[in-house]
Amino acid sequence: MSAKVNAALPLEYQTEQNRMNILGFWVFLGAEIVLFATLFGVYGVLGERYAGGPTQKDIFIIRDVLIQTSLLLTSSFTMGISIFEMRRSNIKGMLMWLVFTLLLGGGFLFMEVREFIHYVHEGATMQTSAFLSSFFVLLGTHGLHVTIGIGWAILLIIQILQRGLTPVTARKAFIFGLYWHFLDVVWIFIFTFVYLQGLVM
Amino acid sequence: MGIKWDEFFVTGDPLIFASQIGIALTLIGALAGITYFKKWNYLWTEWLTTVDHKKIGIMYILMGVLMFVRGGIDGLMMKGQTAVPENGFLNAQHYNEVFTTHGVIMILFVAMPLLIGLMNFVIPLQIGARDVAFPQLNALSFWLTFSGAMLFNISFIIGGSPDAGWTSYFPLAGKEFSPGIGNNYYAVALQIAGAGTLMTGINFVVTVLKMRTKGMTLMKMPMFTWTSFITSIIIVASFPIFTVALALMTFDRTFGTHFFTISGGGMDMLWANLFWLWGHPEVYIVVLPAFGMLSDIISTFARKTLYGYKSMVISIVMISVLSMLVWVHHFFTMGNSAAVNSFFSITTMAIAIPTGVKVFNWLFTMRKGRIKFTTAMLWALAFVPNFVIGGVTGVMLAMAAADYQYHNTLFLVAHFHYVLIPGVVFPIFAGLYFWWPKMFGYMLNERIGKWNFWLFVVGFNVTFMPMFFLGLDGAVRRAYTYSAETGFGPLMMISAIGSIILAAGFAALVYNIYWSARYADRNIGNDPWDARTLEWATATPVQHYNFASLPEVTKLDAFWHMKKNDQLQPLKEDEVEEIHLPSNTWIPIYMGVVFGISGFLLVFEWTIAAAIAAIGIFAGLAFRSFDYDEGFHVHKDEILETEGIWRKGANKGVKNHVS
Numbered sequence: 001m002s003a004k005v006n007a008a009l010p011l012e013y014q015t016e017q018n019r020m021n022i023l024g025f026w027v028f029l030g031a032e033i034v035l036f037a038t039l040f041g042v043y044g045v046l047g048e049r050y051a052g053g054p055t056q057k058d059i060f061i062i063r064d065v066l067i068q069t070s071l072l073l074t075s076s077f078t079m080g081i082s083i084f085e086m087r088r089s090n091i092k093g094m095l096m097w098l099v100f101t102l103l104l105g106g107g108f109l110f111m112e113v114r115e116f117i118h119y120v121h122e123g124a125t126m127q128t129s130a131f132l133s134s135f136f137v138l139l140g141t142h143g144l145h146v147t148i149g150i151g152w153a154i155l156l157i158i159q160i161l162q163r164g165l166t167p168v169t170a171r172k173a174f175i176f177g178l179y180w181h182f183l184d185v186v187w188i189f190i191f192t193f194v195y196l197q198g199l200v201m
Numbered sequence: 202m203g204i205k206w207d208e209f210f211v212t213g214d215p216l217i218f219a220s221q222i223g224i225a226l227t228l229i230g231a232l233a234g235i236t237y238f239k240k241w242n243y244l245w246t247e248w249l250t251t252v253d254h255k256k257i258g259i260m261y262i263l264m265g266v267l268m269f270v271r272g273g274i275d276g277l278m279m280k281g282q283t284a285v286p287e288n289g290f291l292n293a294q295h296y297n298e299v300f301t302t303h304g305v306i307m308i309l310f311v312a313m314p315l316l317i318g319l320m321n322f323v324i325p326l327q328i329g330a331r332d333v334a335f336p337q338l339n340a341l342s343f344w345l346t347f348s349g350a351m352l353f354n355i356s357f358i359i360g361g362s363p364d365a366g367w368t369s370y371f372p373l374a375g376k377e378f379s380p381g382i383g384n385n386y387y388a389v390a391l392q393i394a395g396a397g398t399l400m401t402g403i404n405f406v407v408t409v410l411k412m413r414t415k416g417m418t419l420m421k422m423p424m425f426t427w428t429s430f431i432t433s434i435i436i437v438a439s440f441p442i443f444t445v446a447l448a449l450m451t452f453d454r455t456f457g458t459h460f461f462t463i464s465g466g467g468m469d470m471l472w473a474n475l476f477w478l479w480g481h482p483e484v485y486i487v488v489l490p491a492f493g494m495l496s497d498i499i500s501t502f503a504r505k506t507l508y509g510y511k512s513m514v515i516s517i518v519m520i521s522v523l524s525m526l527v528w529v530h531h532f533f534t535m536g537n538s539a540a541v542n543s544f545f546s547i548t549t550m551a552i553a554i555p556t557g558v559k560v561f562n563w564l565f566t567m568r569k570g571r572i573k574f575t576t577a578m579l580w581a582l583a584f585v586p587n588f589v590i591g592g593v594t595g596v597m598l599a600m601a602a603a604d605y606q607y608h609n610t611l612f613l614v615a616h617f618h619y620v621l622i623p624g625v626v627f628p629i630f631a632g633l634y635f636w637w638p639k640m641f642g643y644m645l646n647e648r649i650g651k652w653n654f655w656l657f658v659v660g661f662n663v664t665f666m667p668m669f670f671l672g673l674d675g676a677v678r679r680a681y682t683y684s685a686e687t688g689f690g691p692l693m694m695i696s697a698i699g700s701i702i703l704a705a706g707f708a709a710l711v712y713n714i715y716w717s718a719r720y721a722d723r724n725i726g727n728d729p730w731d732a733r734t735l736e737w738a739t740a741t742p743v744q745h746y747n748f749a750s751l752p753e754v755t756k757l758d759a760f761w762h763m764k765k766n767d768q769l770q771p772l773k774e775d776e777v778e779e780i781h782l783p784s785n786t787w788i789p790i791y792m793g794v795v796f797g798i799s800g801f802l803l804v805f806e807w808t809i810a811a812a813i814a815a816i817g818i819f820a821g822l823a824f825r826s827f828d829y830d831e832g833f834h835v836h837k838d839e840i841l842e843t844e845g846i847w848r849k850g851a852n853k854g855v856k857n858h859v860s
Contacts, residue, residue, distance in 0.1 A: 035445055
């Protein structure tokens, strides 16, 4: 609420309201961690209950998963560069890297949807077994987050083009960055505890 | 397709038919009344689009009181049914629906809105702030809670109510055994309301951390602020679990997945675990803010600083940690190993330690205090012995081996009513009597208040004390009737009579609100109770910007010390600055509406229609993203004028109704 500006800080931290928004988003990410932890817990409990359906080894294609992983990890890197460019007040660079991020995120989503379609064609649907129910809901929740993130970032890009870099737009971009990195962290857990563990089980 | 069109409205029960007509007439009456008195504009600009934490708090409280009526009628119906053996007032199905909605409504749409309403109103004032950290988000929280509550409430006239108990255990709550759409209401309505609550939690964590006024360190915060802060942390840590559990329930019921089903490798106990992983912390979410209110009220009316402030803080932190570690005690009898049961027995009993510390602190606060027996204080006094009965029977239930005897009997039902009514409802009533003047500028009548108090407390004990003995005699909970040979009849009848006294007590509160609104004295000054915390340092009712200049704090009980040491500063005109406040917004109520519509369609498993309606949700988010409204400034002249009016009568010659 306070309009007092502390110009010594990075743009996104300059107003009190911005600092509160960023802290609030960290708390929200805390809630998101609990949400995903619960989904991982559910997968941990149900992940080997196949009910006669396919197992992880039967359906996972590790090559495609590796491509997805590298797309998403790279997108986190480009997101970081985008915020770095924002701190240097380079709007052009910032937006360019942000667009790269979204393209990589889009690529990830494309691969994930393709993967899901492939599974369904193999007869591995959400309704097949408890393993697949928990698998699809865990990954689907992550995928939904990525989708929402892409839509969100497009709105941000429009606002930055309209308004340039202000404390408000900078804060919004910074918070989006936190969100995007968080999704990457979740994916690392999915990659480890769903895919890799599934293949060695 | 979840339902046939001819099943859309619930038909065939005269009770429900009467309510359908009643609801239709009330709606028409309300709409016509607002139109006739030309209040639409007032309603829209002053309430429906407001982002003022005080008005949002009042709307929460209003909703909580209304829902109390609904939940209370459910309770009375149950008591009416079980008053005599082999009664035919409600059939088994109807009874199932009534105890389910009673539980859900009382916890989620009565206790939580009343507490969050009081938190909303009081916390920013107690910490000397002008609003919460995210005022628009706060409005969204309210409208989502309201939307969820309304969706849940229409279930009994449209489509059928949930009937698997407020815990909705699988496999009973699954499609196989509950094929109707009733339980979809449970899954969807609570999801929407839960999202609102989660945002409240985030909001208050940041508000308390970031918006305290100058000098108010964490250890100088009033106890209600402390408990609300810890409660908010528990909300953030536990509500996402419920979000997931409800989402999986929706998937199981609507999309045929196998999380909790018997077939397909699902695991029904997973639901019980997830539910109580949220459900037990939820108990502390409702009880901790109540503890905080009691602490402030007791220290005000004992006219002493709270005894053992530090140990109070340590206790609530300990309770919050332990609250996450006891969930299995809700199903000791459902096939855990002895080691698991032992572990959760011990953690459960351990909660009695910090709670006991708190009880003794309250007693020591009162010791040698010059106690003023106001209605608010009476509630706090009645709380102690009644809550101890609930607590001690809780320790009995905590012993896993003994729990095999108590489990699923009315003993348990009596226990948790002895925890939740003295532990949550008494403090809420105390809080309403205490803060009412701050909210509305007049006090609730003390004489009617005494009626309210005595009827309610006596009625409560007459209702629930017999249930301990019924439970020990083997009366099971959730049974719609019993035979005369069981011998339960007399105690059941006493319990039913008690519930009528209890209802009369609540009616006295409602009458008190009506009476006081019409006749109570408006000239009460800003500090009618001679209170201790900052909310009493500003005008009554509170001006919309809360404080003309933000107060500075040096001690606990800041306002008390200001009064005693003559440090109440008159407002210096040249130091008054323009105050920046956020603007009203239509987005939160719009979000409540689209969430409600989309949820309603999802309840009926019209998934495509629900998805189309959900586009409206994303449209709302996009509107919010492009909303760069910077709020408005309150001008100096307006501030000086407002302050001049209330400060004239403040702190001297104040009419004090109590001492």
